[in-house]
Amino acid sequence: MTRASRFRWLAIAVALLASRPAAPDRPVDRIAVKVLVIAPTAAEIQPWTARFGLTDTGALAGLSPGFPSLLCNGDGVCAVATGAGKANAAATIAAVAFSGRFDLSVAYFLIAELARIDPSRGTLDSAVWVHGAIDVGIAWEIDARTLPVGWTTGYLGIDASSPTAQSGVKFGTEQFTLAPALVAKAVSLSSAVTLADAPAAAAYRALYTDAAATAAPRVMEGDTASSDTYWHGALLGQRAHDWVAQVSGGAATYTTMQQTDNATIGALTTVAGTGALDARRIAVLHSIFHFDRPHPGQAAYDSLRADSGALATATSNLAVVGAPVVVDIVAHWGDWQTGVPQ
Amino acid sequence: MRSLLALALIAGCHGHTGAAPADGSGDDAPPPGDAAPTGRQIKVMIIDMFVLEGSSFGALGLTQHLTVNGVDVHCNADDVCEIVTGMGYANAASSVMALVLGPQLDLSKTYFVIAGIAGVDPAQGTLGSAAWARYAIDFGYANELDAREMPAGWPYGYFGIGTTLPSDPPAPDYRGTFHLDDTLAHAAFALSKDVVLEDSADAATSRAHYPDAPANQAPTVLQCDVVSSDTWFAGTALAQRARDWTKLATQNDGTFCMSAQEDNATLEVLTRVAAAGKLDFHRVALLRTGSDFGAPYPGQTDADGLTMSLAAGGLGLSLDNLAKAAMPLITAIVTDWTTWQSGVPPE
Numbered sequence: 001m002t003r004a005s006r007f008r009w010l011a012i013a014v015a016l017l018a019s020r021p022a023a024p025d026r027p028v029d030r031i032a033v034k035v036l037v038i039a040p041t042a043a044e045i046q047p048w049t050a051r052f053g054l055t056d057t058g059a060l061a062g063l064s065p066g067f068p069s070l071l072c073n074g075d076g077v078c079a080v081a082t083g084a085g086k087a088n089a090a091a092t093i094a095a096v097a098f099s100g101r102f103d104l105s106v107a108y109f110l111i112a113e114l115a116r117i118d119p120s121r122g123t124l125d126s127a128v129w130v131h132g133a134i135d136v137g138i139a140w141e142i143d144a145r146t147l148p149v150g151w152t153t154g155y156l157g158i159d160a161s162s163p164t165a166q167s168g169v170k171f172g173t174e175q176f177t178l179a180p181a182l183v184a185k186a187v188s189l190s191s192a193v194t195l196a197d198a199p200a201a202a203a204y205r206a207l208y209t210d211a212a213a214t215a216a217p218r219v220m221e222g223d224t225a226s227s228d229t230y231w232h233g234a235l236l237g238q239r240a241h242d243w244v245a246q247v248s249g250g251a252a253t254y255t256t257m258q259q260t261d262n263a264t265i266g267a268l269t270t271v272a273g274t275g276a277l278d279a280r281r282i283a284v285l286h287s288i289f290h291f292d293r294p295h296p297g298q299a300a301y302d303s304l305r306a307d308s309g310a311l312a313t314a315t316s317n318l319a320v321v322g323a324p325v326v327v328d329i330v331a332h333w334g335d336w337q338t339g340v341p342q
Numbered sequence: 343m344r345s346l347l348a349l350a351l352i353a354g355c356h357g358h359t360g361a362a363p364a365d366g367s368g369d370d371a372p373p374p375g376d377a378a379p380t381g382r383q384i385k386v387m388i389i390d391m392f393v394l395e396g397s398s399f400g401a402l403g404l405t406q407h408l409t410v411n412g413v414d415v416h417c418n419a420d421d422v423c424e425i426v427t428g429m430g431y432a433n434a435a436s437s438v439m440a441l442v443l444g445p446q447l448d449l450s451k452t453y454f455v456i457a458g459i460a461g462v463d464p465a466q467g468t469l470g471s472a473a474w475a476r477y478a479i480d481f482g483y484a485n486e487l488d489a490r491e492m493p494a495g496w497p498y499g500y501f502g503i504g505t506t507l508p509s510d511p512p513a514p515d516y517r518g519t520f521h522l523d524d525t526l527a528h529a530a531f532a533l534s535k536d537v538v539l540e541d542s543a544d545a546a547t548s549r550a551h552y553p554d555a556p557a558n559q560a561p562t563v564l565q566c567d568v569v570s571s572d573t574w575f576a577g578t579a580l581a582q583r584a585r586d587w588t589k590l591a592t593q594n595d596g597t598f599c600m601s602a603q604e605d606n607a608t609l610e611v612l613t614r615v616a617a618a619g620k621l622d623f624h625r626v627a628l629l630r631t632g633s634d635f636g637a638p639y640p641g642q643t644d645a646d647g648l649t650m651s652l653a654a655g656g657l658g659l660s661l662d663n664l665a666k667a668a669m670p671l672i673t674a675i676v677t678d679w680t681t682w683q684s685g686v687p688p689e
């Protein structure tokens with residue numbers, strides 16, 4: 001089906017509020033989605049629910065038991081929590097896409113989740129629009145106490161000879177670069193928002209010494225590292241920095257860490273290969289609830305478990321920063337449906 | 343041999359990419375809805391992760407090709423089919439979900455055989471060993487501190503998310519333990535335990551470095567369990583973590599022997615879709631064969647053990663033995679379908 005004919009279908013569906021007679025014996029209501037907000041947990045979806053009046057669209061086979069149906073409104077704004085970790089993320093995306101219940105052909109996808117940040121790059125209650133997502137979990141690993149001379153980490157590429165050698169093995173989900181025009185538009189629409197910030201978060205960031213960590217929170221841009229393994233500390237942070245630089249050929253700078261992005265984007269990209277959606281319409285927003293490593297004088301273990309004071313504010317900032325983009329897409333759908341407006 | 347593996351892995355990747363038609367031919371497929379199963383009834387679905395695993399089942403003559411939601415499916419006239427998911431959690435989950443939600447196949451009575459190669463724990467097996475799992479445990483969904491920054495006295499830097507110590511069992515919301523059907527796992531083992539597996543002189547030379555059985559013996563069919571992680575871990579400390587975590591996640595009922603990179607993702611999808619009534623999770627079997635040792639022999643470093651692991655002669659064996667170990671189960675299901683269609687027959 002051509003792009004133009006998809007738009008005709010969409011227009012007909014919206015105008016008539018009618019079902020597309022897709023199966024000859026069983027008409028199915030297909031919801032024409034303009035924006036699908038995606039996060040690992042229901043807590044990260046909650047800020048969107050009241051703000052956009054999202055309601056249950058009915059159980060869908062294959063979704064996480066903790067979030068068994070998509071929430072949508074009449075404007076084509078929908079949201080789904082996938083469950084934590086890569087398996088859940090990819091499973092939910094594929095389940096939504098292949099359910100036959102949603103027309104995603106011209107939808108925008110906003111992956112909006114909590115993340116930790118490298119204190120040399122930013123701080124608590126900041127929000128980061130992501131350019132590059134690099135998987136740091138697809139790797140070989142040995143315990144770091146047994147390293148050969150010259151190795152700085154126990155992680156190395158699969159079938160590589162050392163951590164600095166290139167891997168010849170490709171799974172296909174190691175690296176994604178999001179459409180620059182969409183990132184730029186999202187930054188432009190959201191950079192003037194007033195971020196929520198908590199006094200406790202302000203006190204916590206003051207324990208760090210990096211200028212980026214002690215500065216006021218802001219809307220910024222960066223690159224992210226994904227892994228099911230929720231690592232923490234200066235040594236694994238340095239490894240993530242080096243890995244992101246190596247895999248991207250120096251194009252990406254490690255900024256935030258989370259578990260699922262490469263699986264979520266990977267699944268969306270797989271679905272895009274069938275023509276059911278457009279992978280150039282994926283945006284990723286990270287709201288910073290914690291650092292990826294301790295402050296001076298703190299042990300890595302204590303840092304991982306510490307209360308940064310930013311969890312509630314960072315959760316609310318997901319919609320504070322993301323909503324202007326969603327609102328603009330809906331309000332100017334005539335422009336957005338054909339691509340990111342200039 | 344290492345370059346062979348790299349070639350194989352790259353080829354597998356290409357196979358997966360090729361599964362997604364660029365012409366958008368899946369676009370007008372009718373939505374499956376939530377209706378009762380329709381379509382071609384499949385007796386056995388083999389789930390492989392890269393193309394060489396699939397090639398090991400060449401004797402099945404899987405010459406019929408169809409595309410389900412972008413996934414290439416190969417079948418024979420006995421309604422035995424096979425897919426290649428692509429490697430790692432993301433590819434496994436998205437490919438398997440695409441397959442099971444597709445409208446063309448009725449998978450409600452299908453036996454699923456997940457069949458792939460793996461790292462083998464020398465405490466339980468050797469190069470070429472074939473293990474039917476009762477449990478699949480997620481290794482990678484965890485907290486990790488670099489072992490040089492972890493609290494004093496810890497055995498390794500991994501511990502469960504939502505827990506305090508490496509010795510803690512998984513948190514209540516951990517979804518990383520799958521208990522496969524014991525009756526099916528036992529039947530699969532019983533049908534294949536007397537199979538003479540492939541062995542080789544290269545593998546015999548490599549395993550002779552290990553002082554104890556079963557690592558230094560010829561490969562056999564086993565019943566023991568699989569841990570999965572996108573991260574292909576190896577070495578003394580991390581192998582111990584896999585053993586410990588398997589015990590913690592199964593109330594001491596499981597025994598770690600194989601490490602893989604997809605199974606918990608595949609099983610999460612099958613669990614979810616079984617809950618919607620589209621397939622029967624009691625009909626899922628998991629087979630992994632040892633392509634490389636997951637821990638070094640005495641005197642060998644972790645780094646040498648890992649970086650030289652694929653040159654030890656296990657890869658070809660593990661591929662051959664996938665089919666050797668799986669065929670008795672597949673043959674039994676197909677030849678006595680009238681019995682198997684209603685469940686695993688009593689012995």
